[in-house]
Amino acid sequence: MPRQVDYDSRRRRIVAAAFALVSEQGLEGMTMRDVATRAGVSVGAVQRCFSSKEEMMAAVVEDMNERVSTRARDRIADSADPDSAATMLKHTLAGIMPHDEPTLAETRAWLAFAAHSAVTPAVAVVQRKHYEGLAELIALLLRTAQASGDVRSDADADGEADTLIALADGLSMQILTGRLTTDSALATLDRQLTALRAAQ
Amino acid sequence: MPRQVDYDSRRRRIVAAAFALVSEQGLEGMTMRDVATRAGVSVGAVQRCFSSKEEMMAAVVEDMNERVSTRARDRIADSADPDSAATMLKHTLAGIMPHDEPTLAETRAWLAFAAHSAVTPAVAVVQRKHYEGLAELIALLLRTAQASGDVRSDADADGEADTLIALADGLSMQILTGRLTTDSALATLDRQLTALRAAQ
Structure with missing residues (x-):
């Protein structure tokens, strides 16, 4: 070898x-x-x-982020309407949330790193960059969905992107405590996305 | 003594x-x-x-929760309209989010405990109970605000309570990473509360 x-x-x-x-x-x-x-x-x-341990942890975070992205891409490709921004939006956000044992394990690790980054500025930088990229992607999908008439034209895409990301993170934490099931958390996320939908 | x-x-x-x-x-x-x-x-x-260390940590969490509640009560008492459910709702949720060094320290500790509870079932029970109480309070405030005509009557109080709590937690995490300021996070929370408001 x-x-x-x-x-x-x-x-x-x-x-x-x-x-x-x-x-x-x-x-x-x-x-x-x-x-x-x-x-x-x-x-x-x-x-x-x-x-260093920090370098190893950064590699774990990178690997996890990659898996989340791959899963979102797979879900989008498998969906009935893979080219719609609304589909991409939904699967990208739902893909952050845990739904089975492997993704629960990922979410537990994610939360451990989030807590660690809060007391370790070097790790916070990595996390901030990840969230900046995610917020840009979500805002872009919202604007695309606005252009195609799927999302209300008066919605503030950047602000709504922040809302949706914070909501998906907060819901993931509730799933980890066992207070919400994945289904009830997904229903909550869906309600938020539905409120953004343009009247047909 | x-x-x-x-x-x-x-x-x-x-x-x-x-x-x-x-x-x-x-x-x-x-x-x-x-x-x-x-x-x-x-x-x-x-x-x-x-x-045990677990027992000590439970005491720390209890102490933190108490401080958050006290702060929310103080903010409500100091507000222009302390008896309005909408005021209580806003200050209870805003009170979860960090806005200065002491509350940033609390939020860092909160996140550490949240991560710990995700891998320690005994701690998850304490956290779940705390969130159940918080969700009941928020849902009650929403129903009271619906009764007084401040919040849309068609809003699902329990579902919106889950949304608001998850949002406040997710926004707190974004403040800790330094991606959002307290002001921009509060503006995001306000937008969510505004969307719940009944048309006047």
């Missing part, structure tokens, strides 16, 4: 192990040693891939 | 120290020893007040 392939597959295994640990136990007490044990590699191998 | 007074004041000092540590560093690596050092008491004294 060429060295690069070996390195990449080991890196992926370490990211997967770190993700599993964070989603099960939170960030508290997660050490490079725990991650190495879970990944079945030496601590030295972890250190060759990631110079 | 009578023993009970001594015990109570020590307990308060320990809760304040634990809160300060969580809001500064998150829950990671916070030990009973750290808390004792910060509070200026012995580890034994901490253990006499709290039999």
Whole structure:
């Protein structure tokens, strides 16, 4: 096996192990040693891939964001009307929220990183960039839906994008506490999107 | 000084120290020893007040919730129209969101506990109860505002309560990342409340 392939597959295994640990136990007490044990590699191998815990965590966050995006794209492609901005909007937002055990695990890890970023400015920067990109995407989809007459023309696209993202995050937290089911949270999100819809 | 007074004041000092540590560093690596050092008491004294870290954290959460409620009550009492349900609704929700350094510290600690509760069922129970109480209060205020003609009669009070709470939580997270200011987050919350208002 060429060295690069070996390195990449080991890196992926370490990211997967770190993700599993964070989603099960939170960030508290997660050490490079725990991650190495879970990944079945030496601590030295972890250190060759990631110079710090922060760098490793950034890779986990990146991997999670990628999975969320891929899932949204897949859902859009599988939908009845994949080219409609309203469809993209709905699936992008619903895709943030957990709906089964793997996505619940992702959401637990996401919340752990969010809490960590609140006390670690370097991590907050990564998170802020992610949200800026997401807000731009949602605002763009809202404007596209306004242009095609699907969304009310008087809605403030940037403001509504902030609302929808905050709502999806807050609902995800409620699903994690077990107070809302995924279905009731999705119904709440749908009500918000319906209120944005232009009168037909 | 009578023993009970001594015990109570020590307990308060320990809760304040634990809160300060969580809001500064998150829950990671916070030990009973750290808390004792910060509070200026012995580890034994901490253990006499709290039999476990979980119990201590529950006391911190309770203390925080109390401060949020007190602040909401104060804001309502100070407002121009303290008896209006719409005023209570607005200040209760705005009171959840951080607006200065002490409330930013509270929100950082809140997020740390939220992340912790997602991987610790016993803590999730406490959090779920808190949210159930909050949702009941918000729904009651919405129904009262509907009865007085301030809020649209066709709004689903329980559903809108879930929306408003999730929105306030999600906006608080955006303030913590530094992507939204308190003012822009409050404007977003206001837009949501305005949309609920009955046509005059």
